[in-house]
Amino acid sequence: MKTKTMVALVTPILLLIATFSQAADPVGMNPELRNKAKRAVDAGLHYLRGQQAEDGSWSNSVGVTALGLRAFLQSHRGYDETDGAFITKPIEFMLAHINEDGSISETNQNRNYNTAVCMTALAATGNEEYEEALNGARNFLINLQIDEGDGYESEHAYYGGIGYGGDERPDLSNAYMALEGLQASATDPDDPVWEKALLFVSRSQNRSESNDQEWAGNDGGFTYMPGYSPNGGTASYGGMTAAGLLSLLFAGVDKEDPRIQAAYDWIRSNYTLEQNPGSDGGTQGLYYYYNVFAKSMAAYGADTLVDAQDNEHNWRNDLAEKLLSLQNDDGSWVNPDSPRWWEGNKELVTAWSVIALNAALK
Amino acid sequence: MILVYAAVTHATAILLMPLDSTFSLQTFWTLVRHCAIATIVFLAAALVDPQTRAIFTQLLLTTVMLFLLLVATLAVVLARTRHQAAARQIVLSITVALMLTPLWLGPLAEVSGNLPLLSNAIVGVSPFSAIATTLDFDYLRSRWFYQHSVLGSLRYEYFAWSGYALTLIAVVAGCSLSAADGKFTRIAHLFRKRVTAS
Numbered sequence: 001m002k003t004k005t006m007v008a009l010v011t012p013i014l015l016l017i018a019t020f021s022q023a024a025d026p027v028g029m030n031p032e033l034r035n036k037a038k039r040a041v042d043a044g045l046h047y048l049r050g051q052q053a054e055d056g057s058w059s060n061s062v063g064v065t066a067l068g069l070r071a072f073l074q075s076h077r078g079y080d081e082t083d084g085a086f087i088t089k090p091i092e093f094m095l096a097h098i099n100e101d102g103s104i105s106e107t108n109q110n111r112n113y114n115t116a117v118c119m120t121a122l123a124a125t126g127n128e129e130y131e132e133a134l135n136g137a138r139n140f141l142i143n144l145q146i147d148e149g150d151g152y153e154s155e156h157a158y159y160g161g162i163g164y165g166g167d168e169r170p171d172l173s174n175a176y177m178a179l180e181g182l183q184a185s186a187t188d189p190d191d192p193v194w195e196k197a198l199l200f201v202s203r204s205q206n207r208s209e210s211n212d213q214e215w216a217g218n219d220g221g222f223t224y225m226p227g228y229s230p231n232g233g234t235a236s237y238g239g240m241t242a243a244g245l246l247s248l249l250f251a252g253v254d255k256e257d258p259r260i261q262a263a264y265d266w267i268r269s270n271y272t273l274e275q276n277p278g279s280d281g282g283t284q285g286l287y288y289y290y291n292v293f294a295k296s297m298a299a300y301g302a303d304t305l306v307d308a309q310d311n312e313h314n315w316r317n318d319l320a321e322k323l324l325s326l327q328n329d330d331g332s333w334v335n336p337d338s339p340r341w342w343e344g345n346k347e348l349v350t351a352w353s354v355i356a357l358n359a360a361l362k
Numbered sequence: 363m364i365l366v367y368a369a370v371t372h373a374t375a376i377l378l379m380p381l382d383s384t385f386s387l388q389t390f391w392t393l394v395r396h397c398a399i400a401t402i403v404f405l406a407a408a409l410v411d412p413q414t415r416a417i418f419t420q421l422l423l424t425t426v427m428l429f430l431l432l433v434a435t436l437a438v439v440l441a442r443t444r445h446q447a448a449a450r451q452i453v454l455s456i457t458v459a460l461m462l463t464p465l466w467l468g469p470l471a472e473v474s475g476n477l478p479l480l481s482n483a484i485v486g487v488s489p490f491s492a493i494a495t496t497l498d499f500d501y502l503r504s505r506w507f508y509q510h511s512v513l514g515s516l517r518y519e520y521f522a523w524s525g526y527a528l529t530l531i532a533v534v535a536g537c538s539l540s541a542a543d544g545k546f547t548r549i550a551h552l553f554r555k556r557v558t559a560s
Binding site: 107108109163164165166167169228230338339340341342344345 | 472475476498499500501503504505508509512515516517519520
């Protein structure tokens with residue numbers, strides 16, 4: 001009798017709590033999906049732990065190592081340096097690859113990407129000991145930016161851009177990563193680097209009102225670099241439009257600014273997680289898209305968006321469902337359709353996917 | 363395996379051909395044609411089966427490179443006989459083909475899933491890469507190459523400068539020995555004449 005009374009009392013209370021907690025999810029995410037996404041993150045991190053080399057690195061690459069570390073540090077588990085060698089060793093690996101010019105890279109190629117993602121990872125530790133490394137890296141990225149010092153005037157399409165680091169030509173992908181690193185390491189908002197970058201970022205947008213380039217269209221999306229898209233002509237596509245939106249926010253542009261609104265409208269109207277919208281075949285750079293899409297939506301502060309057919313989407317739920325469906329049994333993710341932009345590399349793609357889920361879960 | 367055998371047989375046939383003054387331009391082009399057909403068939407078979415693609419593509423690159431080297435060798439032989447103009451054209455064509463490997467062999471690196479060995483080899487055989495390594499310039503990420511070759515969006519490493527230096531030393535040493543060989547023959551001939559006269 002007593003048990004029955006207890007059950008009768010507790011059950012409604014539990015149901016009430018469950019209902020309340022569902023409604024109270026701060027970003028409106030489905031609680032069941034949230035738990036599944038957390039488990040997917042755990043499985044991804046478990047995979048990464050298993051792939052970590054003796055020296056703490058992943059894929060023998062400073063860049064992949066930094067992304068792997070960031071996946072751990074920003075996860076719902078709240079890992080930090082006190083958790084052990086699997087956190088401290090990647091940091092040591094990165095610090096061991098600091099070059100005289102301040103860059104953090106094991107190779108002359110990809111110096112911008114490597115340095116930028118290292119800055120983001122080192123900043124995520126919250127440890128002030130890495131301030132010197134961050135300062136050096138910041139100076140390297142600022143010097144890498146194309147400006148008068150490289151013989152370019154502000155009228156040039158390359159002005160304010162940042163490239164791979166092994167040559168001069170800039171692109172929006174490199175620029176966005178650099179800006180993310182600069183923002184994460186608390187670069188002075190008044191530093192001229194932001195204003196110069198803003199010029200380049202605006203010149204990568206298909207918005208003739210704010211882009212002085214002749215080729216500029218008006219769909220509000222972004223292309224890979226001024227005057228070129230790998231998807232033909234100067235076509236806008238998902239990965240770069242999310243990167244463009246994020247870059248504008250990093251540079252301090254107000255959320256209501258028409259450039260941001262135009263980019264957001266492009267993302268809304270082309271909304272899909274089945275492919276990288278606008279890209280050739282939709283599979284190239286798919287996980288890059290998931291990663292930058294999640295970060296851009298989280299930074300923009302939209303919990304839901306309305307697509308071209310007037311359907312409302314909770315992007316967090318959609319992204320979690322999509323990534324859960326693509327996760328391999330061993331906890332990893334990989335792009336089986338295209339190895340471009342290193343998406344054939346399981347460690348990189350797993351780190352990207354975990355970071356995307358981390359952004360969705362926040 | 364039959365295709366591999368065919369490719370090897372053709373390569374061996376070229377190697378064992380008597381490369382003296384009786385060697386004609388027609389024979390040369392016949393051999394080149396046969397070798398090219400074997401290579402194309404080999405390529406087609408390798409691309410059909412995804413399971414063995416990775417292994418085959420590595421073998422394929424080696425085959426293609428061997429093929430180019432064999433043609434170059436034959437061209438050098440031609441130059442020493444009586445078809446010097448044709449030899450110059452062949453060597454020039456091979457040089458251009460090697461320089462543009464990131465363009466015409468780049469898709470192979472993508473299809474194979476960006477295998478490090480294959481991607482690095484495709485980058486490495488281009489003389490442009492030797493120059494790029496010397497200048498510390500990542501030319502595959504420059505605007506034109508990035509737009510026209512898939513390699514710029516894949517993972518690759520340039521060969522270390524020492525690799526190019528060793529190759530250069532080997533080529534120079536080979537040429538020197540080749541030149542010295544002629545001199546030794548003449549010296550030996552003169553020596554024999556002197557001995558006979560005495």
